[in-house]
Amino acid sequence: MKVVTGTTMQEIDRRTIEEFGVPGLALMENAGTGCVAAITELCDSTGRAVVVAGKGNNGGDGFVVARLLRENGWQVATFVIARKEEIGGDARVNLERLGDGAVTFCSEPGMLGHYVAALREADVIVDALLGTGLRSEVTGVYAEAISLVNAAGPPVLAVDIPSGIDAATGKVLGTAVRADLTVTFALAKCGHVMYPGVTFTGSLKVVDIGIPGEVTDAAPGLEFLEADAIRPLLRKRERTSHKGSFGHCLIIAGSTGKTGAAAMAANSAVRSGAGLVTLAVPASLSPILEAKTTEAMTLPLPDGDLGYLVNADQAFIDNALEGKNAVAVGPGLSLHPETVQLVRRLVSTVSLPLVLDADGLNAVAGEPEVLLHKKSPALILTPHPGEMARLAGCSVTDVERGRTTAAREFAEYHGVYVILKGARTIIAAPDGRLAINGSGNPGMASGGMGDVLAGILVALLAQGYEPFTACRIGVFLHGHAADMVAAEMGEIGMAAVDVQERLPYACNQLIQ
Numbered sequence: 001m002k003v004v005t006g007t008t009m010q011e012i013d014r015r016t017i018e019e020f021g022v023p024g025l026a027l028m029e030n031a032g033t034g035c036v037a038a039i040t041e042l043c044d045s046t047g048r049a050v051v052v053a054g055k056g057n058n059g060g061d062g063f064v065v066a067r068l069l070r071e072n073g074w075q076v077a078t079f080v081i082a083r084k085e086e087i088g089g090d091a092r093v094n095l096e097r098l099g100d101g102a103v104t105f106c107s108e109p110g111m112l113g114h115y116v117a118a119l120r121e122a123d124v125i126v127d128a129l130l131g132t133g134l135r136s137e138v139t140g141v142y143a144e145a146i147s148l149v150n151a152a153g154p155p156v157l158a159v160d161i162p163s164g165i166d167a168a169t170g171k172v173l174g175t176a177v178r179a180d181l182t183v184t185f186a187l188a189k190c191g192h193v194m195y196p197g198v199t200f201t202g203s204l205k206v207v208d209i210g211i212p213g214e215v216t217d218a219a220p221g222l223e224f225l226e227a228d229a230i231r232p233l234l235r236k237r238e239r240t241s242h243k244g245s246f247g248h249c250l251i252i253a254g255s256t257g258k259t260g261a262a263a264m265a266a267n268s269a270v271r272s273g274a275g276l277v278t279l280a281v282p283a284s285l286s287p288i289l290e291a292k293t294t295e296a297m298t299l300p301l302p303d304g305d306l307g308y309l310v311n312a313d314q315a316f317i318d319n320a321l322e323g324k325n326a327v328a329v330g331p332g333l334s335l336h337p338e339t340v341q342l343v344r345r346l347v348s349t350v351s352l353p354l355v356l357d358a359d360g361l362n363a364v365a366g367e368p369e370v371l372l373h374k375k376s377p378a379l380i381l382t383p384h385p386g387e388m389a390r391l392a393g394c395s396v397t398d399v400e401r402g403r404t405t406a407a408r409e410f411a412e413y414h415g416v417y418v419i420l421k422g423a424r425t426i427i428a429a430p431d432g433r434l435a436i437n438g439s440g441n442p443g444m445a446s447g448g449m450g451d452v453l454a455g456i457l458v459a460l461l462a463q464g465y466e467p468f469t470a471c472r473i474g475v476f477l478h479g480h481a482a483d484m485v486a487a488e489m490g491e492i493g494m495a496a497v498d499v500q501e502r503l504p505y506a507c508n509q510l511i512q
């Protein structure tokens with residue numbers, strides 16, 4: 001599904017009202033109606049509802065909810081965390097429709113605290129404090145209202161988005177409502193599916209409020225990757241297929257002490273459907289890798305018996321690249337200066353789809369402009385936040401503060417694909433396309449998971465998937481396989497090889 005930022009949603013609103021003549025009041029009425037339908041579903045009979053409203057249109061939605069619930073036989077108490085004169089526009093119209101007597105204004109600190117009993121005795125609390133208009137840290141009476149709502153006990157329905165959650169990033173701005181259910185309008189927001197926002201959202205319901213499809217279709221957004229989004233991307237196999245039909249990928253990896261990374265990348269490529277896999281490793285380590293892999297072929301590269309790749313003659317590289325469809329460079333490579341030089345040379349000479357992972361990324365981080373001279377038509381980088389920070393020359397905090405922006409800006413500037421790993425991995429294409437991955441779990445926080453992903457990606461590229469598709473399938477499949485493992489063994493002690501071995505089952509579950 002497509003997810004959008006709050007700013008984009010407000011532009012959708014504007015276009016709907018100004019270009020398509022749909023009154024804002026109608027949108028607000030439909031928004032409130034959608035919330036009431038969800039409340040009716042949540043609570044099997046009428047009862048007592050408390051609406052806690054802010055001064056903007058999120059509050060306006062809340063007033064519509066209060067009026068409609070009352071018309072449906074509910075006892076409703078509405079508390080407004082603002083002064084009446086602060087409320088205008090469509091929200092004011094609906095405040096008036098509700099009638100003064102039905103509303104208690106609690107604009108000063110401590111005032112809402114006098115009504116804790118009403119909050120505790122409610123059958124449902126409606127959070128209509130802040131929506132996509134949230135602009136800064138929540139403090140003062142709004143923060144007080146949020147903590148009272150969170151402490152009250154009854155189920156909480158958040159209007160549009162839990163108050164305090166940034167619709168663009170999912171970050172908590174100071175404090176946020178923990179909702180059991182969130183009813184949002186027309187399109188889900190990034191903040192609903194990104195951490196920590198997703199844990200505050202509860203279950204999410206997207207309701208139609210009469211915004212024309214051509215407006216939502218035209219709006220810029222990110223693709224949230226779920227099984228239904230990936231299923232149609234996976235190609236079934238022709239009965240007449242043979243191993244040549246599924247490409248031959250080359251993985252350049254490994255150094256003393258890090259032979260496991262090379263093996264997991266190669267074995268994961270096998271498990272992701274590559275026709276042939278060749279693993280190029282430092283010659284002195286080749287016997288080890290011969291033992292750690294079976295289906296993958298190993299190719300010893302000169303290492304002067306050092307246990308890491310040196311800046312080999314181009315002839316060795318050309319020979320390794322011969323007949324291949326895709327290349328991955330990096331798992332366990334090490335950062336010896338000669339290896340770093342080799343990686344940078346590969347970036348500027350390899351004209352095949354190329355995955356740069358782990359030490360391959362760190363080799364480039366010292367000189368990211370080498371990416372501007374890349375030869376590959378499809379260069380995919382797979383940084384975790386620390387590697388992203390080194391590549392972008394900023395701090396991890398900077399990266400994590402705006403993951404989507406960090407990935408998108410780096411991808412567009414350098415003309416590369418960026419897979420920024422983490423809870424809700426971000427995928428950014430050089431042309432601006434963006435995706436957020438919905439699979440995966442904390443069991444993946446262990447060594448080797450990145451090597452598995454690198455093997456998946458290079459195998460998909462070798463099979464001819466276009467790069468953004470390979471990124472989306474690969475990242476989702478990686479997390480989906482890990483979810484299958486977690487379902488069986490839990491999230492503690494899950495090993496990368498467990499995920500590697502579950503890849504075919506995960507793929508099979510999707511392709512049906």
Ligand SMILES: NC(=O)C1=CN([C@@H]2O[C@H](COP(=O)(O)OP(=O)(O)OC[C@H]3O[C@@H](n4cnc5c(N)ncnc54)[C@H](O)[C@@H]3O)[C@@H](O)[C@H]2O)[C@H](O)CC1
Pocket residue numbers: 009012013027028031054055056057058059060061129130131132133134135136137138139142159160161185186209
């Ligand atoms: N098409 C739609 O999605 C529709 C959405 N609706 C609802 O409208 C809100 C957005 O309304 P808006 O007035 O722009 O802002 P909010 O109500 O979210 O915020 C109110 C107001 O609060 C101020 N504010 C901002 N940050 C803070 C803060 N940290 N602390 C205190 N106050 C803050 C700021 O002045 C805001 O204007 C959307 O979420 C939907 O619920 C329409 O009703 C129907 C169509």
Ligand SMILES: [K+]
Pocket residue numbers: 058127128129130131158159160161162163
């Ligand atoms: K809200």
